[in-house]
Amino acid sequence: MPRSQRSPLLLAGLLATAGAAHFAAPRRFDETVPRTLPGTPRAWTYASGVAELALAAGLALPRTRKAAALATAAFFVGVFPANVKMAVDWRHRPTPQKAAAIGRLPLQIPLVLWARGVAKNAEGRS
Template sequence: MPRSERSPLLLAGLLATAGVAHFAAPRTFDAIVPRGLPGTPRAWTYASGAVELALAAGVAWPRTRRTTALAAAAFFAGVFPANVKMAVDWRHRPAPQRAAAYGRLPLQVPLVLWARGVARNGEGRS
């Protein structure tokens, strides 16, 4: 299978893994929910996990791939404030944790570009 054919499945796998992690270890994600959002952090954790699972399914299915991959790109951009909050909150932690938090910030750019590339290459194929 050529790389371009694997790319949507790899993206779907990443989204599914992240979605499951939101339910398996919610406390980790609760801590990075920006304080200004209404509701509880746990509700946002579960909601974002459910969105990631839905995006994974949509990206994996060729008929919905293009639209869902664009939605995934928007989602990756939309969760950036959580990564900023994590970097700010972890600025006094030990160097490895701080590096992980800071490393998440630029990671959003390739994720957005990856999802856009999947959308561009997955135009309604079935």
């Protein structure tokens, strides 16, 4: 299978794994929910897990791939404040944890670009 055909499936796998993790270990995600959001952190954790699972399903299907990829790019931008909160909250933790939290911040850029690339490639195949 060519790389261009594997890419959306790999992105779908990443999202499906992350989405499932929101249900398997919700407490660690609850801690990253910005306090300014209404409702409970657990509700946001589950909602983002559902969103990731839905995006994964959309990416896996060629018919919905373009729309799902664009929504995925927007999702990655939307969850950036949670990554910022994690980096701020973890600034006094041991160096490996602090580095992981800070390292997540620039990681959002290639994730957004990856999702946009999947959308663009899906556009060419329509």
